[in-house]
Amino acid sequence: xxxxxxxxxxxxxxxxxxxxxxxxxxxGEELHLYFEEKNDFPEEFSKxxxxxxxxxxxxxxxxxxxxxxxxxxHIKRRRxxxxxxxxxxxxxxxxxxxxxxxxxxxxxxxxxxxRF
Numbered sequence: 001x002x003x004x005x006x007x008x009x010x011x012x013x014x015x016x017x018x019x020x021x022x023x024x025x026x027x028g029e030e031l032h033l034y035f036e037e038k039n040d041f042p043e044e045f046s047k048x049x050x051x052x053x054x055x056x057x058x059x060x061x062x063x064x065x066x067x068x069x070x071x072x073x074h075i076k077r078r079r080x081x082x083x084x085x086x087x088x089x090x091x092x093x094x095x096x097x098x099x100x101x102x103x104x105x106x107x108x109x110x111x112x113x114x115r116f
Contacts, residue, residue: 004016007021010066011033011063011073012063012105015035015073015075018037018038018040018091019035019036019037019038019075020035020036020037020038021033021034021035022034022035022036026069029068029069029070030069030070030071030072031066031067031069031070031071031072032072032074033071033072033073033074034074034076035073035074035075035076036055036076036078037055037075037076037077037078037091038078039052039078041080042080042089042090042091045080045082045089048082048083048084048085049082049083049084050080050081050082050083050089051080051081051083052078052079052080052081053079053080053081053088054078054079055076055077055078055079056076056077056078056079056090058074058075058076059074059075059077060072060073060074060075061073061075063105064105077090077091078090078091
């Protein structure tokens with residue numbers, strides 16, 4: 001449990017809650033973390049019959065540096081087939097700030113420090 005608390009200090013909380021960390025790689029001064037969404041159905045579809053239908057294409061976003069290394073998050077979002085509607089559904093994530101390849105938190109931080 002202590003490990004999860006520590007991860008929440010270093011990473012966006014939603015990644016720790018809804019994604020599994022598959023692996024990490026250090027490439028020079030870059031840290032690459034790989035995540036895959038857990039197979040937990042979104043609450044809004046709890047009354048529907050869903051089955052996992054794989055993943056969307058991986059996205060890569062930049063987050064806050066960790067220990068002096070640029071951090072890149074490789075995120076694979078899951079999709080489910082809703083058997084009630086025969087449509088593919090997924091969680092609605094706003095992970096990436098519009099017009100960037102950075103997490104929304106990181107962009108907000110950069111905007112704040114650029115005001116000084």
